[in-house]
Amino acid sequence: MDRRFATSVIFIGFFLLGMVFILWGVLLPDLAQSLAMTEVISGAFFTLISLGSIVGAFLGGKYIQKFDFMSLFASLSLLVALLLVALSSVNHWAWLLLGAFVLGLICSSLFTIGHTMIARLHAERRSTMMGLMDFMFSLGTLAVPFYISALYLLDHDWRWPLRWLAIAIALLAAYAWHVAHQSKKLRPKNTVKPQQSLSYAGVIKQPVFLFLALAALGYGAVEFGNVNWFVSYAQDGRGFSGEDARLVFAFFTAGMAISRLGFSSLLRWFSPHRLMMILASIMAIGTFMIKLAIEPQLMSLGNLLVGLGLGGLFPLILSSAMDIDSDNGPLISGVCVIGSSIGVQLASFGTGFWASFASLTTAFWVIPLGALWLWAMVWGYSRMLKTRANNSTEQCSNKLVENH
Template identity: 25%
Template sequence: MTVPPNRVRAALITAFACNGLTMAAWVSRTPAIRDLTGSSTGDMGFIIAGMSVGSMVGIAVGGPYVARSGARSTIRTGMFSVAFGTVVVGIGAALGLGWLVALGLALLGFGLGSGEIALNVEGVALEQAVGRTVVPGLHGSYSLGLCLGALLGLAANAAALPVLAHLLATGALTAAATVWMVTSLRAGTGREPRAAESVPLRETVGGFLSVWRETRTLAIGVIVLGMALAEGSAGDWLPLIVVDGFGLTATTGSLVFAFFGAAMAAGRFAGGWFLDRYGRTPVMLTSAAAAVVGIALVSFAPGIGVAVVGVLLWGVGAALGFPVALSAAGDDPVGAARRVSAVATAGYAAFLVGPPVLGFIGEHTGLRSAILLVLVMVAVSGAFARAVARPSLQRTP
């Protein structure tokens, strides 16, 4: 049965929005979870790394899973893992067990990581079907969910709602949305018949690793490494930067994080128009510059007012890095799942290394100084911006 593009788009918007809502539910409660588990800044870095480890595993199996079974099946598995992991995080926080929070985050990360591949393969296929840029807008739905989730987290913090109740409700909502959403996706998108029939999984995985020999894929991976770190570091640390770096309340931290989510949503929803009008490379260069300025303002701001301006620039600047890189990786329909998987792996490598490294640096110098590492990585990403140009627009050496 053929599924209309608008229905596919609605399903993808739902999936991305649920992922953003779930991420914000956890992030907005990090100060409370830190206190419930009695963790230091360094400890929180390793707890958060649980999500990154799970994400890396999800990324590693997500691409081959899409190739063998299709994107829809992968999305279903990933979304239910997101819902279950969110509940486990809440239980771990309620029991004061940091290791259980880390385990829940690993399940959450596995779902996000494996689902990220499938959702973007679906998004790139939809983009090609309708003939216009849509992937940034889909990621904008994630950011919108992030913003809404942060506002709900703000309300939960202000009302002293137990972390378990908050995360249990979020997990239940995601599970319910998934039941509807997977019925609106097309079967077989991203499926490679040869991978599904007789090729051993070991060889399928080897094929996914082989794309790193492609110069363009490697360069796109460098871009997404820095831009994903810019996005992920805000998700991991921004509420704590506000609380510890500026001496403000957890409620204020959630509000500032909501501003960040709103800025990313605005950048992504508007991004499609700018990308179609000006091209990927100029937009990527501008994005990287905005993120560098924004992070610098947050790091050196004398007060929260200037820092909020920095947060908004940081959010707008980081908005398009990941989706544009993934769109670029999927330009060639042949092997799209492999390249999207490889590039997403680079992004999640940043999520894996970033939390403990920033936590370690923050433990000794403060989180506002630690994010200067993110600034440097974003600047490096900007230097490789030409790699995301559509193949027909790239000059042959």
């Protein structure tokens, strides 16, 4: 497979997936008004996306080895496009909830395919390329507030952003299918080996991967808790207009994009485990600034700090895990997506449920609490990476002594 074309498919795909995932949080006030959704129903929507992501990540990590990655990516992308068209036509929130589960299931499998392909195609520059891949995701999230605002100038209807995005994803599916077809024509005959499904048991038993899953849980809680609820929090809790809330939120997505684009350059001066702690600390400070600030300038700075901290954190912890056991890449990606999806579920539904008893202003404390959890899990994960690195150095030194 020509890795240039394969990489371009994954990068474009992650850009569009970034738009798909962030879209709902920005559209939530209009969705809630149009479909008569309460805070609990809104929280259930994001919970079902998370549940679908858990199922999709589990199945993807275990079984995608059996298929041609690029052909499967094309087929699943087409399904996402068709689903968005269907969701843009619903008139009752119950159908939206059903579609949320299916959307999460399909998209999490696409994430697993993307993580695995990039990790294998660019083993010599794994951290950098995975950072760029997640940068494309962040670029998609950054585009969403402006994308929706531009379409709303023409027609203030939440359905059209879904339809135009579906067209773009359908075009991506066609391109991915072309790349997959060309790859099959270039592949020598009788070289395809039958692939077996993988097992999670051997991976999750290792403490380092257990901490990876727990860190991913906190990551999902903070990122998508903020993504799904910040615009509503700023409007309902702080009295911002919809336009101002979306612009303040754009600082978060901008920080994510900047961090993912540039974090790998910091590895020249910091070890991976030390850089993880720096990013996690920046993120935690930002979440408390968002919650405690009232002025839009400070809230914008808080969003920027959260984005800068989170952006490079996920590709850094995932690529570090891939370096340990690249053969089980789909499983490691699946573990991350499952952990992240559980975190999304806890934060999204928990915020909505809490807001039904108190106010959304109070319930937004879920995000800073999630940040404290993430910081603690990253600390534990980084200690294990440091121990492994020290043990590896000692083994190399012992071998040199034996050889001399």
